[in-house]
Amino acid sequence: MSKTENRPWMVTGIASKFPTYRKSKFITTYSWQMGKIEDDQAEGLWRIHDNLYDFTEFIDRHPGxxxxxxxxxxxxxxxxxxxxxxxLGPEKMIAKYRVREAKAPRIYNLTIKDGGFYKTLKSRVRTKLKEIDYKPTKISDLIHTGLLAATFALAIGSAYFQSNILGVLAGIALCWNTIAAHNYFHRKDNWRMYTFNLSLMNFYGWRISHALSHHIYPNSLLDLELSMFEPFLCWLPSKYFKTNFQRYFSILAGPVVYMLTFLSQIVVRIAYSLKRHNIMYWHDIIGLSIPLAMLILSDLSLFMVIKKWLFLNLVGSFCFAAIGLNAAHHEPEIYHDGDAVREDRDWGLFQVDTITDRSDLKGSQFLTLTHFGDHALHHLFPTLDHGILPQLYPALYETLSEFKGELREIRYLEHIIGQHKQLLRIKPNKIPPGSGK
Structure with missing residues (x-):
């Protein structure tokens, strides 16, 4: 990668330099963090806008x-x-931790300014949250609890009755539980976030790759959820980035990648931990609770239990990736690094420009929670429960209208078709979002 660093396509549209982590031969959450530390040059502190803060003594007291x-x-x-x-409380509170103004300008050219799209929207949402109905949050909890119970019940049943049908259903339940658990690891620490680990993935790593990387810099060179699928799936539109072989091979490789997403992540983390830096945690053992329950509550041998567990894991992984990779971000009409950028570089508008929502999920809290629904609002306000997001659409549409933004919506089949078109696309869009053309 470093040999081609000076090519135009290697300069991300949202930052002034090529991300250091992408020069690494072995990309992980840890290499992403180390690369960001090098690029941001926050001097071992925390940078917010143009100021440096020292939150060292606040680490263990942070409410989240x-x-x-x-x-x-x-x-x-x-x-x-x-x-x-x-x-507004946190913004006022951090003043006492301010050290000084940063020496260098931010490398990111995205903005969050008073009077801009995101600040305006956040102000309206802040007002709206005082009057909305919070009962849907309890429904989200019930749905997640039901999926968690169903995952174990179906997994145990698949072993006890030696049923492949129950194994498939257990895999689907595992997939839905994993996606629903994603609703919780964006927030302050809670027990539900740990259920994400039943998939063999780890919420700790996903808080980095998903919440701190993908959510902040979607569809860009800084998006770890793009780089982790390369070279098998390459979504960035550049003939320099993917060969013709990769473009068409990705169509065939897709289903295999889907099926191995769960297993490959833990294999990579184990390999990286043994060879370079430990990125394994005590809660990784949670992923073994399903086969353990299958072993204890059935008459199958350990070998057969492992076989059935791997089967349901592969099913769950395939469903998870098929839903997630076709959920919102990969479709030719939305922004990917290399495309023409919007003149207004507001971070909130950038989020909307990188998302196409699924219209066929609207109105169903279960489908929204288990299929990454209401995706634009989730990206803009990730700590809010999915159940209350629909009540924020009036504020979103009002603000989009004022700032020349557009929330695109298409159905799932169109997402699948669009995602594969994006894998094939090598010509950048020359018309920037918000241009009115």
Whole structure:
């Protein structure tokens, strides 16, 4: 990668330099963090807008849990701070931790300014949250609890009755539980986030790759959820980035990648931990609770239990990736790094420009929670429960209208077709979002 660093396509549209982590031969959440620390040059502190802060003594007192502060040390957390704090309290509170103004300008050319799209929208949402109905949050909890119970019940049943049909259903339940658990790891620490680990993936790593990377810099060279699928799936539109072989091979490789997403992530983390730096945690063992329950509550041998467990895991992985990779971000009409950029570089507009929502999920809280629905609002306000997001659409549409934004919506089949077109696309869009053309 470093040999081609000076090519035009290698300069991301949202930052002034090529991301250091992409020069690494072995890309992980850890290499992404280390690269961001090098690029952001926050001097071992935390940067928010143009100021440096020292949150060291606040790490263990952070209401959202120590993870968010500890794992972002030495980086620019401007967008993450803004997106994760809707109320005005945190903005006032951090003043006492200010060290000084940063020496160098931010490398990111996205903005969050007073009077801009995101600040305006956040102000309206802040007002709206005082009067909305919060009962849907309890429904989200019930749905997640039901999926968790169903995952174990169906997995045990598949072993007890030696049923492949129950194994398939267990895999689907595991997939839905994993997606629903994603609703919870964006927030302050809670027990539900740990259920994400039943998939063999780890919420800790996903808080980095998904919440701090993908959510902040979607569809860009800084998006770890793009780089982790390369070279098998390459969505960025550049003939320099993917060969013709890769373009067409990705269509065939897709189903295999889907099926191995769960297993490949833990294999990579184990290999990286043994060879370079430990990125395994005590809660990785949660992923073994399903086969353990299958072994204890059935008459099958250990070998047969492992076989059936791997089967349901592959089914769950395929469903998870088929839903997730076709959920919102990969479709030729929306922005990917290399496309023409919007004149207004507001971070909130950038989020909307990189998303096409699924119209066929609207109105169903179950489908929204288990299929990454209401995706634009989720990206803009990730700490809010999916159940209450529909009540925020009036504020979103009003603000989009004022700032020349557009929320695209298409059905799932169109997403699948669009995602494959994006894998094939090598010509950047020359008309920027918001141009009115």
């Amino acid at each position: 849990g120590s993870f968010w502060i500890k794992e972002s040390q030495g980086t620019d957390i401007t967008e993450a701070f803004e997106a994760h704090h809707i109320s």
